[in-house]
Amino acid sequence: MPLSRPALLLRPDSRAVQDARTWVRAACEELGRTELLDCAELGVSELVSNALFHGAAPVTIRMRGTVDHPRVEIRDASPEPPLLPVPLALDDEDEVLLTVGRGLSIVANVSEAWGADLDASGKTVWFTPTVEIADGDGVEGVITGPPGAPPRPERLGPETVQVSILGVPLALYRGFEHHFRELRREVRLLSLAHAEDYPLAASLSALFGTLERQLLDGLGHGQLSGVIGTASNGERETADLHVRMPRSAAETVRRFIDMLDLIDEFCRQERLLVLARSPEQVTFQRWFLGEYLAQASGGRPTRWSEAQMTGPIR
Structure with a gap:
């Protein structure tokens, strides 16, 4: 089943380790994977x-992946690759810290797979317990995703199209x-x-890379202008x-829309530890991406407010 336990923000003291162990024990029990508890x-x-x-x-712990291969993730705000921990002076109440100082070799020995995913705002060190x-x-x-410049968009040639997406609700x-980055x-x-267990994941990962290159400006770096409304706080x-965008990117967008529906189906079948999109998210994303296809x-262009009134999103 999809994991409903929220991520835990850890306090910056020695009790954080005990809190994290309690959290991951409860998460494994919630999934029915008690055989993974020790590792x-x-x-x-x-x-x-x-x-x-x-x-x-901040340092947080959460669980993602699948029921067969649940992945524990520790996130902190430093983009530096993980280093070996140093020994600590322990007291009787902190026996839980006895493993500190043996280095990441312990992680390697209790994992099916492990690593670190780096980005400009920090890193996530993860492992799949065995x-x-x-x-x-x-x-x-x-180690994946070292910080640096984002992928450069493809050079636009004569076969380009001006896409105007009107009345975009900024919260959605x-x-x-966020949903794009997480997926x-x-x-x-x-x-x-787990490439052998999830061969489709490699194809989906390649599709994400292609879409990010082709639509970099549209998916996070485009120019927002023409304010339609203002909230009470300004x-x-x-x-x-x-x-x-290159006109050829339309086919990539079409495949991406199909992929999002496929991932939702995986979530509904409880094959991923994430929740399927809400109806509002589905409607917005189909309209947003559909504007690329239509134009x-x-x-x-069809403004968001008009699309909501005309029924199903094309």
């Missing part, structure tokens, strides 16, 4: 300790950007860690988005 708690002890010593606040502690060096970690737009990261990590509620084919 999950050991891995969490190391990664939370590492984040507290070498990372930056049933039994491995002998030897364990599995090798994978920001939610779409992109999810399928990338599944394709890296912030924008809606705006117009004007983007130039690439010569159609005229």
Whole structure:
């Protein structure tokens, strides 16, 4: 079943490790994966300790992935790759910290797969707990997504189209950007860690990369202008988005719309530890992406307010 337990914000003291162990134990029990408890708690002890010593606040723990391969993630605000933790002076009440100082080799020995995903605002160190502690060096970690310049959009040639997306509700737009980033990261990590179990993840990850290159300006870096409404606090509620895109990107957008529906079906079948989109999210995203398709084919823009009144989104 999709995991309903929210992420936990950890306090910056020695009790954070105990809190994280309690949280991950409850998450495993909620999924019916109690056989993972020992390895999950050991891995969490190391990664939370590492984040507290070498990372930056805030530090959070959450679980993603699938029921068969639940992935524990520790997030902190430092973009530096994970380092080995240092030994701590312990007292009788902090026996939970006894694993600190043995380094990430412990994580490697309690994981099916593990690694770090870096971005400009921090890093997520993750692992998929295994049933039994491995002998030897364990599995090798994978570091992905080093911070740096975003992928450059494809050079626009004569076959370009001006796309005007009118009356964009900015709250839904920001939610779409967040959803896009989360899905992109999810399928990338599944394709890296469990490619044999999820062959579709590699195809989806490649599609995300293509879409990001072709529509970089439209999906997060376009120019917002022409404010339509203003909230009571002075912030924008809606705006117009004007983007130039290669006409050939329309087919990528069409595939992406189908992919979002497919991922929702995976969620409803409880094959991913995330929730399917709400009806409002589905309606907005189909309208937003549908504007690329319609205008690439010569159609005229349809404002969001008009699209809501005309029934099903094309």
